[in-house]
Amino acid sequence: MKIYNTLTRSKQEFVPLEEGKVKMYACGITVSGEPHIGHAFQALIYDIIRKYLEKKGYAVTYARNYTDVDDKIIAKSKQTGIPADKYAADMIEKTDEIMRRFAVDDPTLWLKATDNIGNIIKFITQLINSGHAYAADCGDVYFDVTSFANYGCLSNRTVEDMLDGVRIENGEEKRNPADFALWKAAKEGEICWDSPWGKGRPGWHIECSAMNMRAFGEQIDIHGGGRDLIFPHHENEIAQTESLTGKRFATFWTHNGLIKVNGQKMSKSLGNSLLLEDLLDKYTNEAIKFALLQNNYHNDINITAELFPEAESHLSSFYRTIKAVEEKFGAGSAGNAEIDKMFDKCMDDDFNTSQALANLYGLFKGVSAKLAAGDKSCADDVLQIKRTYSLLGIFKMTADEYLSFAEKLKGEQIPAEVAALAESRWQAKLARNWAEADGLRARIEALGYAVNDGKDGYTVQKKH
Ligand SMILES: [Zn+2]
Known part of the structure; x- marks a missing residue:
């Protein structure tokens, strides 16, 4: 090593x-x-x-x-x-x-x-x-x-x-x-x-x-x-x-x-500090880890608006394949030592998590091909991927748990369009422009969201 x-x-x-x-x-x-x-x-x-x-x-x-x-x-x-x-x-x-x-x-x-x-x-x-x-x-x-x-x-x-x-x-x-x-x-x-x-x-x-x-x-x-x-x-x-x-x-x-963050140093004075707690309200911890570990740990990580949503979508797609394999062939039992060996080869090279994660795309492609061909050894591959990659803090949930959790977090995020309407409505209200504020509220509600005013501001929520 x-x-x-x-x-x-x-x-x-x-x-x-x-x-x-x-x-x-x-x-x-x-x-x-x-x-x-x-x-x-x-x-x-x-x-x-x-x-x-x-x-x-x-x-x-x-x-x-x-x-x-x-x-x-x-x-x-x-x-x-x-x-x-x-x-x-x-x-x-x-x-x-x-x-x-x-x-x-x-x-x-x-x-x-x-x-x-x-x-x-x-x-x-x-x-x-x-x-x-x-x-x-x-x-x-x-x-x-x-x-x-x-x-x-x-x-x-x-x-x-x-x-x-x-x-x-x-x-x-x-x-x-x-x-x-x-x-x-x-x-x-x-x-x-x-x-x-x-x-x-x-x-x-x-x-x-x-x-x-x-x-x-x-x-x-x-x-x-x-x-x-x-x-x-x-x-x-x-x-x-x-x-x-x-x-x-x-x-x-x-x-x-x-x-x-977007190419700039992250600092409190620049106001671009990304608090972990806020990120955990939007993405699963596994998606955040996946995003961070795609990078060699020596290198700087540039966080853009797409980084976490993309990681989340890759991870969800892997979990969907896991779900399909497990539904068809059950949980697997023997594992696949080759997958573990390939992982260790990456990690022996200065903890190269970037390569280890990159290998997942090929691995899941193989799993999907086997699944389509009715080759049940894909269940052992999936079992091994889960065992091996849990060291990186991913694939630790069941597929159903992960997918429903990610959906729930997504559902709780306010789309940019709704957020912009809510802000315009608040400004209209502050300007005592009631008709405009009511019109904006109606548009927000038509999109499936509710806006509630407090003493110093407002909150927006998805209507349940
Ligand atoms: Zn020290």
């Missing part, structure tokens, strides 16, 4: 530190808002990598973290008036709930920054004592990047490169602008903990180094996260951990691509 390693910029044969075991860590979500499709993609990819390693016979310990204290969470807390710790705890609960709807499994270990303050302080103290970090008068502690010769090894940059465009911000007391904070002194009214450097909170990068050390010890096999984490986050994790241990932290560094 080969895995692409960001550290060596090449695909390498996977060899674990300890025979038969895998220690894997993926940087999780900073809970400053509700989970979006980028979070879902990352959680899905590492869930699949874990499951495939297990299929290969490894005992996998998979750890994921929640960053539950940081600048954005503190900003949200100020905005909403909810204390930062409560805001983060509520958001974790909500995220767990939505991820369960998305049907990705929990990791072996859930880690949280705020559960590890003692470990983090201990780690920072050791870095100071070994000359890799320094405490500034303001109460911040910084990592001295010049103290770690390999700094830049992951992102392939030199400290000089990093200095380009970096400046010391107001209030920072760094020796070198490329140094980064391990501990941040608390500002008035901010959530904080006691430390040898006064009241403050951990920087983001140190939490992952400290939690890895606690969960796994000095070395792990696979470290993962989104490609945007390579620099500075993962670079800084390497600097922190390896300065202390003198050993290679992770053998493999893996990174998934980022989400774009």
Whole structure:
């Protein structure tokens, strides 16, 4: 099995530190808002990598973290008036709930920054004592990047490169602008903990180094996260951990691509964030997974209006074939080892889910041909496809369950034409143009939808 390693910029044969075991860590979500499709993609990819390693016979310990204290969470807390710790705890609960709807499994270990303050302080103290970090008068502690010769090894940059465009911000007391904070002194009214450097909170990068050390010890096999984490986050994790241990932290560094929406970077400020919960109201979790996994996990995914509906329609068509086969020949019993072998061949090549899914079109073509010819071995093919591909989180439902669920979600979506009429009607109403508003309501109802006005807006529903 080969895995692409960001550290060596090449695909390498996977060899674990300890025979038969895998220690894997993926940087999780900073809970400053509700989970979006980028979070879902990352959680899905590492869930699949874990499951495939297990299929290969490894005992996998998979750890994921929640960053539950940081600048954005503190900003949200100020905005909403909810204390930062409560805001983060509520958001974790909500995220767990939505991820369960998305049907990705929990990791072996859930880690949280705020559960590890003692470990983090201990780690920072050791870095100071070994000359890799320094405490500034303001109460911040910084990592001295010049103290770690390999700094830049992951992102392939030199400290000089990093200095380009970096400046010391107001209030920072760094020796070198490329140094980064391990501990941040608390500002008035901010959530904080006691430390040898006064009241403050951990920087983001140190939490992952400290939690890895606690969960796994000095070395792990696979470290993962989104490609945007390579620099500075993962670079800084390497600097922190390896300065202390003198050993290679992770053998493999893996990174998934980022989400774009209609070719643009997805971001809250652009207002094009796709919340996972909204997508789950429109599409089955299997269709969302199918759409995401058609892509090699390294590559960016460009989400267009057609992406999920197309995935849903392919998946529905596969399920219809499954239904036809099962109705004619029953559930199959022997399976088909060839299908499983073909899948593993894709996955052995750096978890190539894109090729594995592409193979489905040929497989179902074969199944349909057999069905038409009355060859009942197609029931074994279908059984095998369901068994094998469930690792990717698809074909986990019965055909009837899937098809009726997808229909139901589709039925609940408001067509663009109806949505536009409803909006025009609301505007007409606000303009006190009653006749026009009534006329538009009649047109909406003629299309089979009902519009209900509330205090601050309206809702549209399919008439039942
Ligand atoms: Zn991390």
